[in-house]
Amino acid sequence: MKFFLPDSQDLVDPSFDFELERRSMTRQRQRDDLYAHEVFSTPAFDGLLVSKGIVDGFGVLGSRYTLSQRRRLQRDGAPRFFRLDNASYPLEIMGDCGAFTYVDEEEPPYSVDEVLAFYESCRFHYGVSLDHVILEFDPAADAPGAEEDVIPPAIRARQQLTLERAREFLRKHKAGGHCFKPLGVAQGWSPKSYAAAVKALQKMGYDYIALGGMVPLKTQEIRLCLEEIQAVRKPGTRLHLLGVTRPEHLQEFSRLGIASFDSTSPLRQAFKDARDNYYLDGHKYTAIRIPQIEGNPDLQKKIFAGQVSQERARQLERECLESMRLFDQGRRTVRQTLEVLLEYERLYDPDAKQKRNDHAAAYEQTLENAPWRRCACEVCGKLKHHVILFRGAERNRRRGFHNIWTLYRQMHERGLGEGSPFQEETGARARRAKARAHG
Numbered sequence: 147m148k149f150f151l152p153d154s155q156d157l158v159d160p161s162f163d164f165e166l167e168r169r170s171m172t173r174q175r176q177r178d179d180l181y182a183h184e185v186f187s188t189p190a191f192d193g194l195l196v197s198k199g200i201v202d203g204f205g206v207l208g209s210r211y212t213l214s215q216r217r218r219l220q221r222d223g224a225p226r227f228f229r230l231d232n233a234s235y236p237l238e239i240m241g242d243c244g245a246f247t248y249v250d251e252e253e254p255p256y257s258v259d260e261v262l263a264f265y266e267s268c269r270f271h272y273g274v275s276l277d278h279v280i281l282e283f284d285p286a287a288d289a290p291g292a293e294e295d296v297i298p299p300a301i302r303a304r305q306q307l308t309l310e311r312a313r314e315f316l317r318k319h320k321a322g323g324h325c326f327k328p329l330g331v332a333q334g335w336s337p338k339s340y341a342a343a344v345k346a347l348q349k350m351g352y353d354y355i356a357l358g359g360m361v362p363l364k365t366q367e368i369r370l371c372l373e374e375i376q377a378v379r380k381p382g383t384r385l386h387l388l389g390v391t392r393p394e395h396l397q398e399f400s401r402l403g404i405a406s407f408d409s410t411s412p413l414r415q416a417f418k419d420a421r422d423n424y425y426l427d428g429h430k431y432t433a434i435r436i437p438q439i440e441g442n443p444d445l446q447k448k449i450f451a452g453q454v455s456q457e458r459a460r461q462l463e464r465e466c467l468e469s470m471r472l473f474d475q476g477r478r479t480v481r482q483t484l485e486v487l488l489e490y491e492r493l494y495d496p497d498a499k500q501k502r503n504d505h506a507a508a509y510e511q512t513l514e515n516a517p518w519r520r521c522a523c524e525v526c527g528k529l530k531h532h533v534i535l536f537r538g539a540e541r542n543r544r545r546g547f548h549n550i551w552t553l554y555r556q557m558h559e560r561g562l563g564e565g566s567p568f569q570e571e572t573g574a575r576a577r578r579a580k581a582r583a584h585g
């Protein structure tokens with residue numbers, strides 16, 4: 147099974163000093179900042195997923211790319227743009243349209259020709275056919291004798307449109323002599339409708355099929371779809387799960403034909419989730435919040451209104467950072483550290499306890515386990531306790547990188563990974579060291 151990391155230009159600044167919280171004066175974001183695959187010397191994923199919708203920026207979402215980055219991506223191709231040569235292990239790049247960015251449109255805003263041209267100019271290894279996402283899910287539509295109107299015609303039309311575009315995509319892919327591997331997309335609203343789409347795509351000639359629209363589904367619903375698909379799936383057909391990770395169920399998904407998936411959730415959970423921010427050994431830990439006063443609008447408001455003393459806030463922020471540093475050196479106990487952390491929390495979020503939203507128990511578990519001390523990844527080795535601090539993009543994003551690395555490691559430990567990158571890592575390191583020595 148392969149894990150693709152969707153790109154949204156998440157880079158970290160290697161010059162960032164975590165003690166002083168300063169960057170190098172000479173840092174140039176484009177030249178110096180690092181992608182996740184440049185941070186680790188052992189593999190953390192098999193490839194990147196690049197969406198046309200994210201690169202171009204559709205509608206209100208805007209682009210994560212500057213105009214010059216977009217031009218560079220199409221001129222130099224994705225392997226060079228993402229500096230894949232710096233990765234410790236060969237990475238592949240999959241292109242898709244990013245159907246979620248235009249979900250509200252009646253029709254996709256691109257033509258098949260535009261999509262093919264985008265994939266070709268970016269020199270992707272895989273290209274996903276143009277699709278229109280379906281967010282409705284209603285297994286009742288599969289019941290014998292279910293009325294046609296259980297699923298509105300507009301939804302059925304989306305599936306039809308996705309299949310038509312897939313047919314056109316494959317025909318033009320062949321005619322144009324494109325080198326990337328084409329994937330057809332199956333969209334559906336129920337297990338049977340997904341299976342029907344897979345069947346149709348196989349008939350067109352696809353043997354690698356992406357399953358779209360499953361992000362909001364519960365694991366049980368995904369399982370039902372995969373089982374239904376299993377009944378029509380030809381032995382040589384591989385499936386890609388778009389945007390979904392359920393780490394606990396990868397084994398089962400693999401048995402049901404999932405050959406690859408992509409997901410940003412290990413990265414995003416590091417700083418978006420209320421509790422599950424740091425993965426290790428199958429556990430998810432809560433990161434320790436020490437917000438920067440400047441970066442916390444609520445706290446700023448209270449300071450301006452005179453409800454909170456700015457001096458007191460600053461003092462507690464500093465004490466929390468210092469406490470965590472001493473804790474990691476074994477010079478503060480869990481209890482002592484917790485006390486300061488919670489005092490700061492009472493200041494920046496006074497209602498937390500009332501809302502049963504305070505972090506006392508979660509922090510205690512994090513500190514008792516101090517999981518970063520056991521992690522073998524380079525982020526944790528270098529950052530030490532800073533990796534568990536929920537504070538600013540440089541720390542938060544690196545914690546996300548750690549989560550990606552952990553998930554990938556877990557896949558391989560369970561025998562789910564493809565190839566055996568971990569046996570080759572010594573060789574790759576030696577090759578890189580040699581390359582560096584030669585300038």
Ligand SMILES: [Zn+2]
Nearest residue numbers: 521523526548
């Ligand atoms: Zn780590």
